[in-house]
Structures are given as C-alpha cells and as structure tokens.
Amino acid sequence: QVQLVESGGGLVLPGGSLTLSCAASGSTHSILTMSWYRQAPGKERELVAAIGRNALMTNYADSVKGRFTISRDNAMSMVYLQMNSLKPEDTAVYYCNVVNEWSTAYWGQGTQVTVSS
Numbered sequence: 001q002v003q004l005v006e007s008g009g010g011l012v013l014p015g016g017s018l019t020l021s022c023a024a025s026g027s028t029h030s031i032l033t034m035s036w037y038r039q040a041p042g043k044e045r046e047l048v049a050a051i052g053r054n055a056l057m058t059n060y061a062d063s064v065k066g067r068f069t070i071s072r073d074n075a076m077s078m079v080y081l082q083m084n085s086l087k088p089e090d091t092a093v094y095y096c097n098v099v100n101e102w103s104t105a106y107w108g109q110g111t112q113v114t115v116s117s
Contacts, residue, residue, distance in 0.1 A: 002026045002106040004096045009111030016115070017084045022096030022108055024077040030100040034072050034079040038092035038113075045095070049081060063089075086115045 008020040024031060035050035049070035050059045058070055069082040079096060096108035 002028060002098055004106055004108035006096045006108045006111040009094060009113045011114045012086055013117055014086060014088060014115055016086050018113060020081040020094055020111060022079045024098060028077040031098045032101055033099045035097040036070060036081045037095045037097055040092040088115045091115050
C-alpha cells in the first residue's frame, strides 16, 4: 500500500507560478512511475506530467510543455510539479498518482489550483 498527500495548491494570478508537492508513504520502494493528473469541472481527468523511477523519462501534456516541470526525490519519496506562466485553463483539481512494480496505481486526494484575476 502507498499513501499520497498533495500540497501546494491555491489561488494564483494568470502568469503566476505554483509548486505542487506530493509526499508518498508506505511501500514507497516499489514505486516506479510518479505522475500528476488534473480534472477541471465537467471534464475528464487528464495526465499532466509523468516521471520515471530514475528521472530519465519525463512526459508532458502538450498544453503544459515548456511551462510545467515534474521532478522527484526518491530519497524523500516526493514528487513535485513546478508550474509557471499559469493560465485560467490550468484551473483544476490536481492529483498525484504513482504506479508500483506490480502495476497497481494509487491516488492522492487532490489539491485545488485556481488561476484567476
């Protein structure tokens, strides 16, 4: 079992920045991929960014490329999402997701990001 707790969401002006953090606990040694997803009202949950175990692989949604950066600290069992140049369309609940070596996925409870003037 893996437990995930996100933090760092909030209200930010367009063009501003936020950094989301996700702390993993439990069987963290089995974690392979760590990802961030988001879900806006009335829309399906979508992948924002993903990072492999050794950080050699990263993947970004086209809508956030060049603005968001995903990183991880395996020693601390953390994953981060640095979000720059935020736009109103980035407004959503952001969820941390991890997949372990048995392909089991775990989700955090989500953190709200609102981009508005």
